[in-house]
Amino acid sequence: xxxxxxxxxxxxxxxxxxxxxxxxxxxxxxxxxxxxxxxxxxxxxxxxxxxxxxxxxxxxxxxxxxxxxxxxxxxxxxxxxxxxxxxxxxxxxxxxxxxxxxxxxxxxxxxxxxx
Amino acid sequence: xxxxxxxxxxxxxxxxxxxxxxxxxxxxxxxxxxxxxxxxxxxxxxxxxxxxxxxxxxxxxxxxxxxxxxxxxxxxxxxxxxxxxxxxxxxxxxxxxxxxxxxxxxxxxx
Numbered sequence: 001x002x003x004x005x006x007x008x009x010x011x012x013x014x015x016x017x018x019x020x021x022x023x024x025x026x027x028x029x030x031x032x033x034x035x036x037x038x039x040x041x042x043x044x045x046x047x048x049x050x051x052x053x054x055x056x057x058x059x060x061x062x063x064x065x066x067x068x069x070x071x072x073x074x075x076x077x078x079x080x081x082x083x084x085x086x087x088x089x090x091x092x093x094x095x096x097x098x099x100x101x102x103x104x105x106x107x108x109x110x111x112x113x114x115x
Numbered sequence: 116x117x118x119x120x121x122x123x124x125x126x127x128x129x130x131x132x133x134x135x136x137x138x139x140x141x142x143x144x145x146x147x148x149x150x151x152x153x154x155x156x157x158x159x160x161x162x163x164x165x166x167x168x169x170x171x172x173x174x175x176x177x178x179x180x181x182x183x184x185x186x187x188x189x190x191x192x193x194x195x196x197x198x199x200x201x202x203x204x205x206x207x208x209x210x211x212x213x214x215x216x217x218x219x220x221x222x223x224x225x
Binding site for chain 2: 031042055058089093105
């Protein structure tokens with residue numbers, strides 16, 4: 001499978017714990033995006049990378065959230081001291097970049113439940 | 116007011132009906148995406164439009180840049196088309212993020 005993959009697919013954690021999610025983009029894609037989707041809503045932008053550089057972060061990304069893409073390939077999203085409001089689907093997408101090629105391909109998502 | 120509005124929020128139709136889902140946006144855009152999301156969360160990109168019309172199988176997407184409006188049409192709808200359809204726009208002003216509508220939940224009854 002050469003699509004975008006995310007791990008884990010589901011995560012249940014207790015409030016106050018730290019969690020880390022991983023995204024593996026399509027291999028030749030240089031752009032990687034993280035989105036969050038709560039129940040009944042459309043996804044909301046969190047952050048995006050071009051290669052290893054984090055170029056934009058949403059105000060939704062509080063100081064408890066950090067994202068990295070150390071070698072310009074896979075990315076991790078860490079949430080520290082989780083809160084119940086963090087419960088959501090976390091989606092990763094990647095794209096080749098450039099206006100004509102910038103279709104974003106989405107992974108299956110990681111569903112986080114904070115108890 | 117959200118930057119991207121979709122209508123209707125929910126749509127139930129009989130198999131075979133012609134379906135139209137609408138998307139209006141209030142910002143300048145460089146591209147508009149139509150996405151399909153099935154239960155369980157997976158999102159598939161259906162179309163990316165910057166002008167005119169695109170067709171893929173039974174799906175047709177149109178966009179009117181002057182009116183800031185796009186429509187997604189499904190001809191000869193089938194129960195497997197049941198999903199949430201999401202409109203998303205990419206800003207014309209340099210940043211790369213997508214801004215999403217809240218989606219239209221489509222249910223096709225056999």
